[in-house]
Amino acid sequence: MVQLRHGSAHPTPAVRRTTQRNQASLPTLVQRHGLDSKTVVKRRRRTTTQDAGMGPTPASAVLTVAKEAIAVAFRLPTLRPLDDCLYALQATIPHLSRLALHRRFQR
Template sequence: MVQLLHGSATTTETVRRAIQARKESVRAAAKHYGISPTTVQKWRSRPTSTDARMGPKEPHSTVLSLEHEAVIIARSEA
């Protein structure tokens, strides 16, 4: 399985799972994986090891108005 990472990702999902599972100190984990202690703390506090979605929460056209976008969607579904 190919894993897509955003441009500034410093860890993979496998490393994140290991960070969450291991009970070593934050400093020791950061040194072991070559990342900052802040990154270790961030991943330990998250409930999952998946990356957050990048981009807008509600994608929309920057060119079309909402009305024009709705017309195009309605035509493509018909």
């Protein structure tokens, strides 16, 4: 069964494995799979078939890395609820909001 895909669809993991492992020439793979030559070259360099992450890494706009570490270090051994952690940490981090703390714990 042939799977029809639109022009800007990502290659399937099977196609990614084929382009990585196949020793065929670049033009042959480009024509066979309908990919751009730059895509085939890029895929051959990678060690995994997963898509590379695009965009910024999630980080807090409110908390610094050190303050995030304090919040996590407080939460892990105690396993306290979010509100308890918030009230205990607000003495150390005055501008800490419930939302910022919740987002940090989610990450």
